[in-house]
Amino acid sequence: MTAPERLTDRKRESIVQAAIAEFRDNGFEVTSMDRIAARAEVSKRTVYNHFPSKEELFSEMLHRLWARATAQPEAIYRPGVALRDQLRDLLDAKMKTLADSNFLDLARVAISATIHSPERAQAWVNRLNEREETFTVWVRGAQQDGRLKAVEPGFAASQIHALLKAFAFWPQVTLNEPILTPEKQASVVESALDLFLCWYEIPLQARTA
Structure with missing residues (x-):
């Protein structure tokens, strides 16, 4: 160059x-x-x-936001591996993105623009939703293996995302609260795992009965 x-x-x-x-x-x-x-x-x-134009600049920002949001491992279900360990890996990667100040800055801009012109950022919203559907694939895999209760996979995936975002995204984006400390991030992840698995995981004895 x-x-x-x-x-x-x-x-x-x-x-x-x-x-x-x-x-x-x-x-x-x-x-x-x-x-x-x-x-x-x-x-x-x-x-x-x-x-x-400004629209071109905005598109560039959305592209960067999308790239940061997708810089995570694929949510591939692994038979024989503890569900908690699998989910922790996925949520840790998600939390890393949510703790990225550049990602949060881009999200603030995108959401602000969406409020005034919903159609402007609709493509961004749709693409982020598509990315989160990889969790849906993981849930479906765990269900097919008889390890999670029967529930609409997309609903369950949205729930666990919401458990993180309630503490590590929306307060930072809408109220400008500080990014969570590493200790708080770990606490939020573990609490999300407790709530999700307590409700959805099928105990081993129930699966072998």
Whole structure:
């Protein structure tokens, strides 16, 4: 990669970060390309060379949000492995994403824009829901193996996601509360496991009776 290309990449990244900060601080509607250029310390023409419109910038942010949300292991059910250990691995990975300040910043911007224009971020919401459906696949696998009670898999998967987000997403995104400490993250994960498995796991003696 040549030096000019690296400079171009740096400018593009500065523009994206400036847009995220402006959208977060002032909202999508109020933010202008002029303000983004000033915050990025580049010319307005440079901004338009990279992104023809605010909508293009917003799309880039959604793409990054999606990439961060999907940077998790696939939720593949493993027969013979303790359900708690399997779920802990999945929830730890989910919690790592929820504790990412960049992810939370992007989520604040996306949700704020959604409030004013639901159709603008509908694709993002749909894609995040699709990502969480991998948990549904895990639940279905555990059910087929006779280890979880019969319940609509998507409902059960949504429940366990909600147990994490109630403490590690919504308070941070909507009330600007601090990211949970590692100790608190672990506590939330273990509590979610207790609640979920206490209700849905079928005891070994019941499976072998």
